[in-house]
Amino acid sequence: MKFFVKSRGDDDSNLLTEKIRHYLLEFAMEESKESPEIVISVGGDGTLLEAFHQYTDRLDEIAFVGVHTGHLGFYADWQPDEVEKLVIHIAKTPFKVVEYPLLEVTIRHQGERLSDRYLALNECTVKSMEGSVVMDIEIKGDAFETFRGDGLCISTPSGSTAYNKALGGAILHPSLSSIQLAEMASINNRVYRTIGSPLVLPQHHTCFMKPKYADQFRVTVDHYNLYEDNIQSIQCRVADERVRFARFRPFPFWKRVKESFIAE
Numbered sequence: 001m002k003f004f005v006k007s008r009g010d011d012d013s014n015l016l017t018e019k020i021r022h023y024l025l026e027f028a029m030e031e032s033k034e035s036p037e038i039v040i041s042v043g044g045d046g047t048l049l050e051a052f053h054q055y056t057d058r059l060d061e062i063a064f065v066g067v068h069t070g071h072l073g074f075y076a077d078w079q080p081d082e083v084e085k086l087v088i089h090i091a092k093t094p095f096k097v098v099e100y101p102l103l104e105v106t107i108r109h110q111g112e113r114l115s116d117r118y119l120a121l122n123e124c125t126v127k128s129m130e131g132s133v134v135m136d137i138e139i140k141g142d143a144f145e146t147f148r149g150d151g152l153c154i155s156t157p158s159g160s161t162a163y164n165k166a167l168g169g170a171i172l173h174p175s176l177s178s179i180q181l182a183e184m185a186s187i188n189n190r191v192y193r194t195i196g197s198p199l200v201l202p203q204h205h206t207c208f209m210k211p212k213y214a215d216q217f218r219v220t221v222d223h224y225n226l227y228e229d230n231i232q233s234i235q236c237r238v239a240d241e242r243v244r245f246a247r248f249r250p251f252p253f254w255k256r257v258k259e260s261f262i263a264e
Helices: 011-026 045-054 056-061 080-092 253-261
Strands: 002-007 038-043 063-068 076-078 096-109 116-120 123-128 133-139 142-155 178-186 199-202 207-211 217-221 224-228 231-247
Touching: 002 011, 002 045, 011 038, 011 080, 038 045, 038 080, 045 056, 045 063, 045 076, 056 231, 063 076, 063 080, 076 080, 096 123, 096 142, 096 178, 096 217, 096 224, 116 123, 116 217, 123 133, 123 231, 142 207, 178 231, 199 231
Parallel strands: 002 038, 038 063, 063 231
Antiparallel strands: 096 116, 096 231, 123 142, 123 217, 133 142, 133 207, 142 178, 178 199, 207 231, 217 224
């Protein structure tokens, strides 16, 4: 089996990365940055996000596993003192693959510029560079509302525990093939009106966000920032691709939620 170990880059993560590499090579596994079958992320959820975006063109061939060298994350669930056990599992045990849905973001521009397509593991956000965001929202081809406010966040179920949660969105189990649209400080008065609640859209529903004015926007796709103007529309839907995680032991999603937010 081909593997690649990605480090967060700090001293502790680098030392642990070399330890994992050494062990896996001793088991006669092949290291390959270009075409790994399993990618071990050493750091935190941010490191795994970077690894995910590094291999978005090979998601159907790769399984990810995370080792955390900081706080327990939703994607990095192995501890540093468990790496020997993890290496033995990788080298000797057929692992179970768990798949999570992803968000597809397509940005279309005015004029002849080609559209840009992105995949997000956590979320996409849209904010204006100046003033409020004013956008027409369409769901499944039908006009839904005109949003006015600070911005919008579209998240995956696995990303629903991140920015989406801070905005008052629901936490969704990642077995649900869906996306969630949450508002940032919407303007609601006698003139302007939005739904004011997060919307959960199933796999066959597509959301379009169409700017009312020719503003410049800051669009984020996970940890990447995009500065866009002349936007015709931003299309969001559940992607055809899915991210694959290697599971060697049970670690239920709701247990992760509890341990991350309310466990003492």
